[in-house]
Amino acid sequence: GQQLNQSPQSMFIQEGEDVSMNCTSSSIFNTWLWYKQDPGEGPVLLIALYKAGELTSNGRLTAQFGITRKDSFLNISASIPSDVGIYFCAAPGQGGSEKLVFGKGTKLTVNP
Amino acid sequence: GAVVSQHPSRVICKSGTSVKIECRSLDFQATTMFWYRQFPKQSLMLMATSNEGSKATYEQGVEKDKFLINHASLTLSTLTVTSAHPEDSSFYICSARVPPTNYGYTFGSGTRLTVV
Numbered sequence: 001g002q003q004l005n006q007s008p009q010s011m012f013i014q015e016g017e018d019v020s021m022n023c024t025s026s027s028i029f030n031t032w033l034w035y036k037q038d039p040g041e042g043p044v045l046l047i048a049l050y051k052a053g054e055l056t057s058n059g060r061l062t063a064q065f066g067i068t069r070k071d072s073f074l075n076i077s078a079s080i081p082s083d084v085g086i087y088f089c090a091a092p093g094q095g096g097s098e099k100l101v102f103g104k105g106t107k108l109t110v111n112p
Numbered sequence: 113g114a115v116v117s118q119h120p121s122r123v124i125c126k127s128g129t130s131v132k133i134e135c136r137s138l139d140f141q142a143t144t145m146f147w148y149r150q151f152p153k154q155s156l157m158l159m160a161t162s163n164e165g166s167k168a169t170y171e172q173g174v175e176k177d178k179f180l181i182n183h184a185s186l187t188l189s190t191l192t193v194t195s196a197h198p199e200d201s202s203f204y205i206c207s208a209r210v211p212p213t214n215y216g217y218t219f220g221s222g223t224r225l226t227v228v
Binding site for chain 1: 118217
């Protein structure tokens with residue numbers, strides 16, 4: 001089945017540092033989504049990418065849709081303590097499926 | 113923006129009882145909603161796809177008689193965990209597609225179910 005390989009699994013950084021995480025797949029996707037989940041909450045959409053090669057920013061967050069359509073990355077610049085959480089990549093399944101395929105998540109810890 | 117409201121946020125029930133979780137789209141109509149289960153430190157696992165006016169589609173391995181889904185209106189889907197057991201304790205999250213964007217999925221805030 002379709003899988004999203006997300007890395008790294010966890011990151012421990014100092015406040016102010018930049019962060020990069022990515023998702024890869026052997027399958028081609030037409031949309032890539034990045035979500036953040038805080039403890040005890042549902043995921044919140046950060047950035048949606050709809051076109052290969054697209055580079056989109058949302059404040060300190062930047063995400064890119066890989067040109068091969070098999071990967072995407074998310075960067076966070078100048079991290080702050082409230083960036084702590086789990087970040088998931090996701091993509092709608094192929095073949096017209098409405099179901100989202102999720103990566104396993106990247107747990108981010110920011111030390112003040 | 114599109115909001116999905118999920119209730120309750122936390123529930124504790126006794127073994128053998130049933131629990132209903134509601135998922136409402138507040139400012140849009142959702143013909144399709146999704147129910148997920150999430151174990152600690154793991155990703156979201158899709159349980160079923162809820163379709164307004166028709167039967168839900170369950171993922172392989174999910175017991176449809178145990179996890180009853182009803183999507184009676186364009187703004188409400190419910191998940192009922194029947195005859196709950198401690199192993200059903202988990203974090204349940206609903207999601208809905210937001211029209212007219214092709215893949216705008218918004219999530220509820222989740223329900224922490226504890227079966228004692």
